[in-house]
Amino acid sequence: MTRSTMSLSSGLLSRRSWLAAVAGLCLGLSAFTPANAADDTIKIGILHSLSGTMAISETTLKDVMLMLIDEQNKKGGVLGKKLEAVVVDPASNWPLFAEKARELITKDKVSVVFGCWTSVSRKSVLPVFKELDSILFYPVQYEGEESERNVFYTGAAPNQQAIPAVDYLMKEEKVKRWVLAGTDYVYPRTTNKILEAYLKSKGVSQDDIMINYTPFGHSDWQTIVSDIKKFGSAGKKTAVVSTINGDANVPFYKELGNQGIKATDIPVVAFSVGEEELAGIDTKPLVGHLAAWNYFESIKTPANTAFIKEWHAFTKNPKRTTNDPMEAHYIGFHMWVKAVEKAKSFDPDKVIEALPGIKQANLTGGVSEMLPNHHITKPVFIGEIQGDGQFNVVSPDDPTKARLVPGDAWSDYLEGSKDLEADWVTLKCGNYNKITKKCGGQGS
């Protein structure tokens, strides 16, 4: 239906757009000398949803890419060529992601694509990138269990977000009882499977783990919150590890606040709640609940301050927040630029080979490195929600000197996955089985 509507509207508008194109052409001819011919620019694809349910998160990433490209062009572009952004809208529609990716690579001839948010959209574009041999930079924290030659994962793997968060709760809050609450899809399910195995390896018994899944956009949290309250009254310190995604978070936190569950009683640590998501809630009843990320806007470093200032100037909005996936795109984009300069070519094969080993300073004071498994090293921060909707880093003590954790594509805590290794430099394989010594092992 969407397609027929589109062709209908383009048919209706064709005369007007034709007129506009002619007018634009005339203007262009009169205003510019033809110095910037099309083949002098290098195209960069931006594949983020600008409409539909995911628009809330992904629109920001499109904006930050435009800003990064603009900034690089002001510095003279890459290898003497200007960069040009090609923005498409896959409209939160997973099959459309694959279609738009194909369009970007074959029709627009982009050298690299930055895009996707949900794991299902990434899985849907994977075959396209493999077949057409292009590069995708994926900026969001995800469940791991994947390493592809054509994809570079600049978001966190579970060992860079979920496991350190659980460690923090065990050590600092002495948590003994765990609620793993998530939205019902692949990221929470896999992450919770890893966490469950990890908790059991630390001696937590099955009775002390409660797992709960809810549908996307769940809005009536009364029963679940009161179940959590009940589960938490067994005399052992209890915490909630939340992989609840998207819109469902707001009513969840509202219900927590209303039922009077304070962070001092049952803290909630979330992996999908950032500055952007908190913008829709009054955070005063939530002070003290936690989030684990690899970047927080509130971390004070010169690089971060400059980035935020530039972001506000670029969007002409001094209130726009910055968040973790934005930083991932910042790192990914600069790594790509460095790899192109190292390879002296925009050819995807040469860039893919040049990328492992590239180092790029992140915004919070460390230097991230692209690893042979196409994941990067990242610092891990635990932040507490503040009354103003920002996060206050409570671990590590000095966020600017945080230790960098290398991303692990295959979890060490899952059967089947712990024997696998990804290495695109020496082994040239994304799922090498260390036991059978063969490429092509199966994950969980």
Next chain:
Amino acid sequence: MFFNSDVSRRIVGRIKRAGAILALSVTICSGWSGVPAHAASFEDDVALFAARSFADSETAVSHLQVSGNPLAYPIISALKDGRLYADEDSKKVFIKGTDSKIVDAANGQSVATLPDSASPVRLNNRLRRTIDAALGSLTLLSPDVAVRIQAAQSVFKNHEESSLAPLDAALRNETNDTARKALAAARAAVVLFKTDASEADKLDAVATIKARGDQDALALLSGLPGDASPAVTRAATAAMTSIKGNLALWSTVQNAWYGLSLGSVLLLAAIGLAITFGVMGVINMAHGEMVMVGAYTTFVVQETIRTSYPAAFDYSLLIAVPLAFVVAGAIGVSIERTIIRFLYGRPLETLLATWGLSLILQQAVRTIFGPNNREVGNPSWMSGAFDLGQITITYNRLWILCFALTVFVILLAMLRFTRLGLEMRAVTQNRRMAASMGIATSRVDALTFGLGSGIAGVAGVALSQIDNVSPNLGQSYIIDSFMVVVFGGVGNLWGTLIGAFTLGIANKFLEPVAGAVLGKIAILVLIILFIQKRPRGLFALKGRAVDA
């Protein structure tokens, strides 16, 4: 031996108690000035806040709590609210008052301005717990009953031995019954966890806690250390079993309440559709977007109030309700006039047209207000919760239930007693006959559709209090709304009411057993089966009107 040590312990306890009471009364006496007992260390303790370490801050709080210094309470409460500032270089600590006046925390003297290098002392949850415990024992003698009860509650949770003396003092002066109970329970908690309390005292404590009988009591008893004496352990286990049985009973009541509350949300979402789809027979896929328009109207009203009359914030919803009705109703009338009136009797086309319309409205809102959630605040009378027996009832859910029922009654009365209602019923039952009686049917159509949309807008005001205000708000309610109307019986308002509450309650009793995802699926399957048996829903219209 035993006797002797017991006596000496009692004496020591009494002396300690007396000391603590003295310290407490000193704390409360704000006019008191002089040299406190720990004068030398007080300033050092305060300076610990400037060390920027959570552990040091914790030490400082626990020292301040027993210092007896009148500044201890202002310092700790400022720390809790994030109004305590520390300067790392000069090791100076400042309190920023609620009136923005700056005071040096070490000596209570006013300071003109905060140094630039000072920043708020950071908190984490462990520190917050220490603060709550400290404030608990410092506010046990507060003149405000509510504060005393809260203090007793926080002592109950933390059950620190140092709180025993202030508790005894507070119990002696307490006149309010509720506060007295809370204090007694708190004292029992402390005694139960005190290593050197006698067995008889501990058994008494278990009985007191058992009488409290709520979830906190259960949590406290199950956290009892393993080295307690057999008699105490036995009593505690028995108490836990009895509390658990009691709570299981209450949880049924609670499920019923949650069901009513979910039912009221379903009713609100569906009631507008009961008019446009139920009475008029228009398959209105843009119904959810009318709800969204109502929610965004609330947002605009609140923004306006926030910027121009912040004092009137509590009335924002009262202002938003009529406005949302007018805005959504006007949009409804214009939709009916421009699109739907050409499509009467063509359900498939109506479905496609209204579906397209819903996408247009969503994208329009996304363009105007942005794709992000918008913050709609709860007015103070809709925040928080109260306890009824052993269940917690949140105010916002209670008000939404009342509101849903009010809207229902008003709508019912309107259809029955007003001229417009009469005309509406006439037109929907027999259009040609109504027209021959001189009713302007097309005007009635437009008004009916406007009424349904307006009611949806009013529902949006209520739903903005519990859900996201985002362009997708409407989508999440459209399926549920159709479900309720079809289940209840098309064309019957009472059916919508009964249908909404039945589905709500069934859902909430299934959810604890089957989980949220399976529960929802089970409900859908049940409805499909039900519709097979009774295709016209719970309350089917009978007679000649049905196929007219």
